Amino acid sequence: QVQLVQSGPEVKKPGASVKVSCKTSGYTFTKYGISWVRQAPGQGLEWMGWTSGYNGNTNYAQTFQGRVTLTTDASTSTGYMELRSLRSDDTAVYYCARGRAVASTFDYWGQGTLVTVSS
Amino acid sequence: QSVLTQPPSVSEAPGQRVTISCSGSSSNIGNNAVNWYQHLPGKAPKLLIYFDDLLPSGASDRLSASKSGTSASLAISGLQSEDEADYYCASWDDSLNAWVFGGGTRLTVL
Numbered sequence: 001q002v003q004l005v006q007s008g009p010e011v012k013k014p015g016a017s018v019k020v021s022c023k024t025s026g027y028t029f030t031k032y033g034i035s036w037v038r039q040a041p042g043q044g045l046e047w048m049g050w051t052s053g054y055n056g057n058t059n060y061a062q063t064f065q066g067r068v069t070l071t072t073d074a075s076t077s078t079g080y081m082e083l084r085s086l087r088s089d090d091t092a093v094y095y096c097a098r099g100r101a102v103a104s105t106f107d108y109w110g111q112g113t114l115v116t117v118s119s
Numbered sequence: 120q121s122v123l124t125q126p127p128s129v130s131e132a133p134g135q136r137v138t139i140s141c142s143g144s145s146s147n148i149g150n151n152a153v154n155w156y157q158h159l160p161g162k163a164p165k166l167l168i169y170f171d172d173l174l175p176s177g178a179s180d181r182l183s184a185s186k187s188g189t190s191a192s193l194a195i196s197g198l199q200s201e202d203e204a205d206y207y208c209a210s211w212d213d214s215l216n217a218w219v220f221g222g223g224t225r226l227t228v229l
Contacts, residue, residue, distance in 0.1 A: 004163075035218070044121050045156075045164070045207055047218035061217045095163065103211040103218075105154050107175065109163035 002026040004034075004096050004110035011116045012086050020113045022079040022096030029072075030054045034079035035099050035106050036070060040092040048094075050102040051079060059102040086117045122147065123208050125221035132229045136196040139224045141208035143189050147219055151211040153191040155184060158205045158223070167206075168193060198228050 007021040022034060036048040049060035051070035058070050069082045079096055094113045097106035124142040131137040141153065155168040166175050168184040171191065183194045191210075195202055208221040 037218075044222040045158075045209070045220040047220070059216070062215065097164075103151070105152070105166065105169045107166050107169070109165075111163050112161075 002098065002108045004098060004108055006094075006096060006110040006113045009114040009116070011118065014087055014117055014119055016086050016117075017082060017084040018086060018115050019080055019082040020094050020096075020115070022081070022110050024077045024079070024098070027098070029077040030074055032098050032100050033057075033102065034070070034072065035097045035102075036068075036079075036081045037095045037097060037106075037109075038092040039095070039112075040089065043092075048081070050099060053077075053079070083115075086115075088117050091115065091117045121222035122212060122215070122219035123210065123221035125206075125208060125224045127222065128225045128227065130227040130229055131198055133198050133200065135198050136194060137198060137226065139193045139195075139206050139208075139226070141191045141193070141221050143191075143210060143219070145189060146214040147189075147210040147212040148186065148191055149189040150213055153184070153186055154209045155193045156207045156209065158207060164207070195226070200228050202226060203228050 003025045005023045010018050012018050030053050033052040035050045048064050051058045053072050071080045096110040098108045099106040152170045156164040158164040171186040172184045181197045205223045207223050212219045
């Protein structure tokens with residue numbers, strides 16, 4: 001069965017960077033991409049961007065352009081999200097989700113990774 | 120502020136039917152498909168509806184959805200306590216070149 005398993009919670013100081021992993025299984029990694037979506041406390045869902053599992057092509061939401069890097073490693077079927085220059089309002093649960101293309105439905109999601117930014 | 124507009128909460132008695140609305144614009148719902156997700160606290164969101172009104176394999180037949188113009192809706196019939204969750208609509212936005220979501224609707228089964 002399709003599974004996306006994310007790395008554990010992180011606590012970071014303002015200005016630092018965080019890298020979250022999303023290890024996938026149960027499907028052909030290179031036939032899909034991975035979107036990243038976050039949810040801040042008490043807020044709704046916010047799409048951050050998408051990266052191809054085939055060639056690493058990326059599409060970023062304007063809000064995060066220049067501050068986030070999405071990558072994939074086909075040898076381990078894993079996607080990564082790195083967010084830099086962290087601020088307190090980056091405190092959120094970050095989710096990865098599978099989607100064939102940037103504008104395709106994301107059908108399976110990871111369990112989420114809590115990133116806390118605090119001094 | 121979310122790009123798509125949903126009511127913050129809805130409530131209904133067990134066994135009844137509830138509808139959740141999602142309003143957008145011509146750059147998202149009006150021109151692209153709508154997906155619906157169920158989100159339970161601490162869990163991964165779950166796809167309920169895709170391409171406006173299609174149910175994924177294994178989805179409950181108590182679910183239905185529709186779209187008209189720039190609005191969409193999700194209906195859940197035969198409400199059960201396990202339906203208590205947050206529900207989100209989502210659509211691709213051609214102007215923003217991004218996925219946009221509704222703010223979420225908290226369903227309470229009375």
